[in-house]
Amino acid sequence: MNARVVITGIGLATPHGLGLDDYWSATRVGKNAIGRVTRFDASRYPAKLAGEIQDFTARDHLPGRLIPQTDRMTQLALVAADHAFADAGVEPGTMPEFDMGVVTASTSGGFEFGQNELKKLWSQGSHYVSAYQSFAWFYAVNSGQISIRNGMRGYSGVVVSDQAGGLDAIAQARRQIRKGTKLICSGGFDASVCPWGWVAQLTSDRLSTSERPERAYLPFDAEARGYVPGEGGALLILEDADAARERGADSIYGEIAGYGATFDPKPGSGREPGLRRAIEQALADAGVGPADIDVVFADAAGTPELDRTEADALVAVFGVRGVPVTAPKTMTGRLYSGAAPVDVVAAVLCMREGLIPPTTNVTLSPEYEIDLVTGQPRAAATRAALVIARGYGGFNSAVVVRAAG
Template identity: 85%
Template sequence: MTAKVVITGIGVATPNGLGVDDYWAATRVGKNAIGPVTRFDAAQYPSKLAGEIHDFTAEDHLPSRLIPQTDRMTRLALVAADCAFEDAGVKPGDIPEFDMGVVTASASGGFEFGQNELKKLWGQGSQYVSAYQSFAWFYAVNSGQISIRNGMRGPSGVVVSDQAGGLDAIAQARRQIRKGSKLIFSGGFDASICPWGWVAQLAGGLMSTDENPERAYLPFDTDANGYVPGEGGALLILEDAEAARGRGATNIYGEIAGYGATFDPKPGSGREPGLRRAIEAALADAGLTAGDIDVVFADAAGTPELDRVEADAISAVFGPGGVPVTAPKTMTGRLYSGAAPVDVVAAVLAMREGLIPPTTNVTLSPEYDIDLVTGSARTAPVRAALVLARGYGGFNSAVVVRAAD
């Protein structure tokens, strides 16, 4: 059974916007949200910049019962879930509890919560560690907390494949709807701008050490020198297209039309990386050809080797300069599992307005023959978009989003 699966509600929280309207107003004009780390003192670390969410107070949105047991990423996800329900015009009780599920992605888990409890363990003793450490750090905790808060007891889970996970979770949600679930929440949130999260990411060796917010994260630029981390993500409500129309859904943003995922060959094998095959698989799954795609939202790793792999894969499928490519994440930094769901949001909003948001701060290197949308947004009809995401260690995922009508 290959029912059409559509996005009917969105909750988004990024460094440059809380909620769909704020996020898009900032993104369409290229508003930068990368700045010095303020959540902890980063002076002694080699990387000092991040995309932080500054105007979020969890206590304004969530009951006090949830505050002592949640990491920041979970608080953001719970509030985004509330917004997505409202956006979709559905209340948690409207649909039978076993027909609704939650499939999110997580790259880090609740690092800030975990760090605080480890500090208590080593600084004060085991009796000071919160009982909630048992789950608050855990990768699956966002799915679990959203499920409990909203009474969603259908198929649920978590996908852990770094940045690619944001798309892998959406694909898994689509499978569950095709198997008969009525409504699945999907997407991802990460927020680990704390010393423990920082050193874990620094160990990967791919973080930028530039201290100029406009020069630190420059994918596809001659001066590309790593990425800047950010916090946030997006949650999407996915439903069967017919069922959504049947209940009178008013926001049908777009269809999750195709998905492909591959894993890179062993390093040093000399074989081609897996990204091109993931793109081709997603196009085939959507029943589209390269010429049908109006824009590509790039993974945009920001390191020369990885940018090269991505530019080569895009050019191989679409031809040199064959499709507009953009990376609005240059405004926010890389949001780990939250990045690709945010790009899916950007893709459907690009369709709605007929406007491709820009890749900021970047001057395209002559090394790459892609049509990168730099400087400011580009007006263009968008009917189908390809979103790419890669995860540390070789994950490649691609999703095709198509206008729903």
């Protein structure tokens, strides 16, 4: 049976800060969080801007024993998981351990940790490499560490499909909850603002080389020139709706109502990209039509070709300017596997408040026939949102989030 799967807890760390209040109070008004890279000297790299999380000290939030064995992205994820459980009113230690699982997404793994240890390997020798290098930089490490810290031994895993992974993980969590796991912590985190991570990201040729924070990441703008990378992500507590009600969950943010995923045809094949089909699959899975969607949180790649593909898919499904579209990630940069879970959070908060957060800095190019919410937030009664995420290499995913109640 297709049980309803709902969001009962949220934890996030974004360039707007830690936690829900910091995120939403900044996002709803379109506050910029992009600036010059401060975590390393980026002056000699082509891309010099990032959305960084300021003032995060892992020791203030986590036991000392976890510090030497974790990358920054894992430290952020562990803190977000704590916040998500607290928000859901669940003490993981009091639930049967096989009833709880963790499914996260990852784009880079623990690059900063890996960089430091590889540096020791080449400069000092193998005896100086941390034993924790054996897992600290793996894609799966966030799922593993969250599982260990919270005693969660039910279905767990990791999804690696770049930015689309943030939605793919949530969909995988939903699938497993429908198969009987009572609760799954799901979402994604990346934090690779370090030289090695930076060089890896630059290989895509999609990073903006602008040095002006307000002109660097401009999806759907005639001056679109790539994106600014950011660090962070979100973790959601997902539960079977009935189980959540039975345990008396304090707050139900919304329902993961539909999901679709496709893979693009081979470049140069002349065939239509897969995004439209992913959106249509997600709508069909949710049992809704285009007219039922009140707002779209776009992938907003920020390069002309990819923006064109997304605008075409939106117009094909929803019609010309058929639905409000927004991209609050213009404030933080793209968070890789963390981006879409953060957008899911933005979607439920948008529906709760009746306010669509703006796409900042962008002047919509007349060539895109979409209703992009730019400049100011827009008041709108919203009951269902579509979140889109695409991953490097051809991944397209879409999720329909429905308001609670």
